[in-house]
Amino acid sequence: MLEPTQYLTPAQIVAELDKYIIGQHDAKRNVAIALRNRWRRMHAAPDMQKEIVPNNILMIGATGVGKTEIARRLASIADAPFTKVEASKFTEVGYVGRDVESMVRDLVEQSVNMVKMRKKEEVKAQAVQVVEDIILDALIPPVSTAGSKPVADYSLDDNRIPDSDQELNERTREKFRLKIRSGELDDRKIDIKVQQTGSPGVGVMGPGIDEASMMNIQEMLNGLMPKKTKKRKVTIAEARKILLEEEAVKLIDMDEVKEEAIQKAENAGVIFIDEIDKVASSSNKAGGPDVSREGVQRDLLPIVEGSTVSTKYGVINTDHILFIAAGAFHVAKPSDLIPELQGRFPIRVELSSLTKEDFYRILKFPKNALTKQYEALLSAEDVELTFDDEALEKLAEIAFEVNNEVENIGARRLHTVVSRLLNDILFDVPDKIGANAHIQITKELVEERLSPMVKNRDLSQYIL
Structure with a gap:
C-alpha cells in the first residue's frame, strides 16, 4: 500500500506545492492528478491494477521557471523515492555516457535508503x-x-x-x-x-x-x-x-528492506529526466550528433515503456514508475523526439515565463523564500535582517530587467541579485556588525548597490 501522505487529494497536493512554488498552476494540477492516480490505481480492482499505466508528463519551459522544483517537491509530498538525471549525460562523444539503466538503479538506491531510515527509527x-x-x-x-x-x-x-x-x-x-x-x-x-x-x-x-x-x-x-x-x-x-x-x-532485516524498497520504487518512484530537448534531433541529417541523440532516445524508450532492470537489490519492473521529462525546447521541438518516445509522455504542460510580479512573490511568500534563507543565516549570528516591501519590489524589477537584457535564467537570477546585494553585510558580520544588530534592507539601499551595475550593460553581463 502507498504511504498515508499520498492520500492527499489533487487540490491538497496543489496547496502543498503552492507553499514553495509561485505560479505554474497548470503544471501543478497535472502532477497532482498524476500523483493521486497512483493511489487510485493501488485501490482499483486487482485485475486492473497491472493494466493502468501512469500518465508520464513532459514539461516545457525556459530554465529557472520551476520545472525541477515541481518534480522534487512532488516526490517529497508523496514520500516517494525520487531521482533526477540529465538526458545530456547520455550523449558524450561516441556515446560513452552513463548507461540509461543507471537512473533506475539510482532510484532503487534512494528507495532502499528511505526504507532503511524508517526501519531504523522503528528499532x-x-x-x-x-x-x-x-x-x-x-x-x-x-x-x-x-x-x-x-x-x-x-x-x-x-x-x-x-x-x-x-x-x-x-x-x-x-x-x-x-x-x-x-x-x-x-x-x-x-x-x-x-x-x-x-x-x-x-x-x-x-x-x-x-x-x-x-x-x-x-x-x-x-x-x-x-x-x-x-x-x-x-x-x-x-x-x-x-x-x-x-x-x-x-x-533491521535487510532482506525485508530490499523487498519493500523494490515495491516502493516500482509503485511510487518518480524519475525526472531533465534537458530531454538536448537529445531531440533538430534536423533530418543522416549522420553526425543527431544519430547519437536518436540512439539515446531509443535506449530510453524501453525504460519508460516498461521493462525489467537488474540492480544489486533485485530485479525491478519500470511499468508503473512515473517519468517526468522537462526541457526548454528553444531549438528542438517536442515533435522532434522519436514518435514512440513522444507517445510515452502523453501529458504536455507548458510553463510560463516569470513576470516581475512573480519575482516579487517568490522573494516574499514561499516557505523557503530566498529572503527567509538569508534571515535564518544571519539569525545564527544573532543579527536580525528584514526586507521592506519596496526593497523586494525593486529587487524583483532588477532581476526581471537583467533577465530581459542579458539572458533569461528565470528565478535563478534572484540568487545572483540578492547575493550581490548582501555580500558586504555577510562579510562584515560578526567583525564589524555585532550581535543584536538590526539590518533593514530598504529600496534606497538596493538602488545604491545594484542600480549602477544594471545601467552598465557590460558590467551586468559579468556580475549579475
Whole structure:
C-alpha cells in the first residue's frame, strides 16, 4: 500500500506545492492528478491494477521557471523515492555516457535508503538500550559469577551493605546508567570497537563489464570478506552516535528492506529526466550528433515503456514508475523526439515565463523564500535582517530587467541579485556588525548597490 501522505487529494497536493512554488498552476494540477492516480490505481480492482499505466508528463519551459522544483517537491509530498538525471549525460562523444539503466538503479538506491531510515527509527528505542549496555560495559565491566573483585566505584550512598561483589557491581552499574542517560558523562572517553567502513576496490581484467555486474561482484566479495573491527577512543557522546548507527543496522532485516524498497520504487518512484530537448534531433541529417541523440532516445524508450532492470537489490519492473521529462525546447521541438518516445509522455504542460510580479512573490511568500534563507543565516549570528516591501519590489524589477537584457535564467537570477546585494553585510558580520544588530534592507539601499551595475550593460553581463 502507498504511504498515508499520498492520500492527499489533487487540490491538497496543489496547496502543498503552492507553499514553495509561485505560479505554474497548470503544471501543478497535472502532477497532482498524476500523483493521486497512483493511489487510485493501488485501490482499483486487482485485475486492473497491472493494466493502468501512469500518465508520464513532459514539461516545457525556459530554465529557472520551476520545472525541477515541481518534480522534487512532488516526490517529497508523496514520500516517494525520487531521482533526477540529465538526458545530456547520455550523449558524450561516441556515446560513452552513463548507461540509461543507471537512473533506475539510482532510484532503487534512494528507495532502499528511505526504507532503511524508517526501519531504523522503528528499532531506535531497542538500539538505544543496546548501546547503553555497551557503553556501561566499557565503564563498569560486569563481574563474573566466580566472585572476582569488580572494577567499580565502592563509595555508594546506600546504608545496606551489599551481599556480594556481584550485587555491588550491579548497583554501581545502575548508578552509572542513570548518569549516562542524563548526559553527565558525555565528555568521558572510552574504548569501543567499531566496524571498519569501506572495502578495497575491485579491478576486473579483460573485456568491459557492465555497471550492474560490477556492483554484484563487489557485493558478493564484500559478503565473503570477514568484517574487520578496530578500537577507537572516543567520548561517550560520540560513542552513542557511532554505536547507535551500527546497532540499528543489526536490528533491521535487510532482506525485508530490499523487498519493500523494490515495491516502493516500482509503485511510487518518480524519475525526472531533465534537458530531454538536448537529445531531440533538430534536423533530418543522416549522420553526425543527431544519430547519437536518436540512439539515446531509443535506449530510453524501453525504460519508460516498461521493462525489467537488474540492480544489486533485485530485479525491478519500470511499468508503473512515473517519468517526468522537462526541457526548454528553444531549438528542438517536442515533435522532434522519436514518435514512440513522444507517445510515452502523453501529458504536455507548458510553463510560463516569470513576470516581475512573480519575482516579487517568490522573494516574499514561499516557505523557503530566498529572503527567509538569508534571515535564518544571519539569525545564527544573532543579527536580525528584514526586507521592506519596496526593497523586494525593486529587487524583483532588477532581476526581471537583467533577465530581459542579458539572458533569461528565470528565478535563478534572484540568487545572483540578492547575493550581490548582501555580500558586504555577510562579510562584515560578526567583525564589524555585532550581535543584536538590526539590518533593514530598504529600496534606497538596493538602488545604491545594484542600480549602477544594471545601467552598465557590460558590467551586468559579468556580475549579475
